[in-house]
Amino acid sequence: MRHRSVAELMTPTVVTVQRATPFKEIARLLKEFDITAVPVVDGAGRPLGVVSEADLLRRRSGNGATTAEQLMTSPAITACPEWSVVRAARVMQRHQVKRLPVIGVDGRVIGVLSRSDLIQLFLRHDHAIQVEILEDVLSRTLGISPSAITVDVDDGLVTLSGTVPRPELLPIVVRLCQSVDGVVDVDNRLTVAESA
The missing domain is CATH 3.30.1340.30 (Histidine-containing Protein; Chain: A;)
Structure with a gap:
């Protein structure tokens, strides 16, 4: 008996942004790719944080942030590809996040696991x-x-x-x-x- 792994359910194509990516570019990416958040990565592709729709809305309410680094929730809560989806779901619940960047052995983002990916299990x-x-x-x-x-x-x-x-x-x-x-x-x- 085996639980499915994060690697089996994650979305392997990841839209990421850099620290200096401006507010409007992040908003455009969310709309273009029909996603609700993007990981913010350093030059080596390692996660620093996540910018979500909620982070953008907070900016609209007047916090003055204009770049991904200023907007992001940090540090990024991440998952490993070999984790069971049960473990990933518990981490999401504990940290009250809707998605987890998935990190490879080199520390780079290799995918994203979202709550909608987990819902597939119940189908x-x-x-x-x-x-x-x-x-x-x-x-x-x-x-x-x-x-x-x-x-x-x-x-x-x-x-x-x-x-x-x-x-x-x-x-x-x-x-x-x-x-x-x-x-x-x-x-x-x-x-x-x-x-x-």
């Missing part, structure tokens, strides 16, 4: 979720026969019914199912086998 087909739970979670990871548990998936809601061989497996099965990409919630109707 995963129910059948793919069901197969992963039956084959990866139950069979391979826990050694539970898929015939012992019925897994129904409807719009990402997983309903588990049937029996587990030992009581301590109940919370483990639920937790592992909740961690499968695309699962919105788990309705646990499992019981413990009488012979347990």
Whole structure:
């Protein structure tokens, strides 16, 4: 069982700006590329901060900033390509940001992961979720026969019914199912086998 990585979901083409990029050029880039923010990078392509639509709107309200360096939110909150999307989502939530520049081993920006990229996970087909739970979670990871548990998936809601061989497996099965990409919630109707 494996979570998808940031590298699998990020947008690999990145629009960046330099410290001295003027306000109007940043606004033009956001509109032209239909994006909501741009990383500000140094001469080597390493992130210094991010300028978002909100930063531009703050400037309009009279803070006098005219360049990317003056407008940006700094330091840039970044992600690594090998991170799981779960880790990236937690970082976004903790720092209350909508996107993360993705940094390669050399420290340069190689992509951007946005909240809209993460939403793709919840568009995963129910059948793919069901197969992963039956084959990866139950069979391979826990050694539970898929015939012992019925897994129904409807719009990402997983309903588990049937029996587990030992009581301590109940919370483990639920937790592992909740961690499968695309699962919105788990309705646990499992019981413990009488012979347990």
